[in-house]
Amino acid sequence: MPKDAAPWIVPSASPREGTLSPAPIAGSALRPRLLLLHSESLAAQAIRQTLLPRCATIQIANTLNQVHTCLAQESWDVFLAHLNPEEKSGLESMRFVQGSGLLLARIALLDPVTSALLAASIPLELDALLLPPLSAPLLRETVERCFVRVLQQRQEARALAAMREQILTLKEGRKQWLAERETLEASVMEALLSTLAMREANCVLHALRVQAYASYFARLVNYPESLRPHLEHAALLHDIGKIGLSDALLFRARIFTPAEVERMRSHAEAGEQILRHIPFLRPAAQIVRHHHERFDGEGFPDGLRGEKIPLGARIFSIVDTLDAMTSDRPYRPAQTFEKAQQEMERCAGSHFDPYLTNVFSQVSPASWINLRRQVEERATQHSPRILGPQSLYSI
Ligand SMILES: [Fe+2]
Ligand SMILES: [Fe+2]
Secondary structure, rough: EEEEEEEEEEEOOOOOOHHHHOOOOOOOOOOOOOEEEEHHHHHHHHHHHHHHOOOOOOEEEEOHHHHHHHHOOOOEEEEEEEEEOOOHHHHHHHHHHHHHHHOOEEEEEEEOOOHHHHHHHHHOOOOOOOOEEEEHHHHHOOOOHHHHHHHHHHHHHHHOOOOOOOHHHHHHHHHHHHHHHHHHHHHHHHHHHHHHHHOOOOOOHHHHHHHHHHHHHHOOOOOOOOHHHHHHHHHHHOHHHHHOOHHHHOOOOOOOOOEEEHHHHHHHHHHHHHHOHHHHHHHHHHHOOOOOOOOOOOOOOOOHHHHHHHHHHHHHHHHHHHHHHHHOOEOOOOHHHHHHHHHOOOOEEEEEEHHHHHHOOOOOOOHHHHHHHHHHHHHHHHHOOOOOOOOOOOO
16 A cells, blocks of 8 residues: 555545546646545544645544634635535535635545435535545545636636726716716706896796696607706706897887897797707707797798607697796786697697697696696795705706
């Protein structure tokens, strides 16, 4: 019997031995720290002697408690346990290591082999299963192979953790960027609205109401969700172009001359020109430009007809008209919602998109009245200032 073999380990009993290299596996310059559970001292020493030249350290545990202590106190690369049908410590320790989340190779040595022990080993998802007769080269090769694999697994786990960390960092960065962008966009909206309010104070409540109406109506007609913020921006700023109009024109109860009508109409193009220079408001600028187009092509500024008018502008046109008709004007009192809806229904196909008007006619006046009340209640609860943390825009 060779010097390095104990009675429990035969030098070359495995039929696979001829195909296995007893030399260290390439790339495994590091040597494993091995924890060995074996209740039989002589057998444990024989295994230790066989593996010692290939291991950084070998610690022998005889009981489950010792395994727990060793795992708690030090880190290990390979756990080799003797599974014996007479003792539960082998199986229990394997189950413990399996459930611990520790990334180390788990090798079981079954001796003697029974069908019950084999069946119990399957759920353990072991890295290797050694059966008697156990040869020294096979034992060494198995430990080294499992050690190399666990090193690779750890490397992969580190790479995965680093990747996750990177993704989290990117997500956090994006979240922060989005929050900053949102704040910046809100500030721009506040600034534009306050500019408009300085010219025409009454327009703010109108802007808030049509924003609420447009948002509500857009859902009813399945306007794409991704486009709704642009529609809301357009609703708030649809008359921003009026800041270029003279007081004499802006505050007249009626417009009489064709030249005055043309000047008043210029606010749609002027609004687009103001907003198109602000990247996040470019889509809204298109709606603002076309918010006075008519379905029959008789609107302004471009006389677009039918579906050539952007859908957002067709939606907005309806809610803008509704709010105009149901609000007091210097030259006429507000109409009821019922009356306004009836009149607008008569304009389906001429002024308004007939499909949208059909949906609009099915909305109960109470829904619009409720929306109007909500907007106005919130507006009165907050500071009437536009700018600031309790601005009208942010309600
Ligand atoms: Fe307008
Ligand atoms: Fe309006």
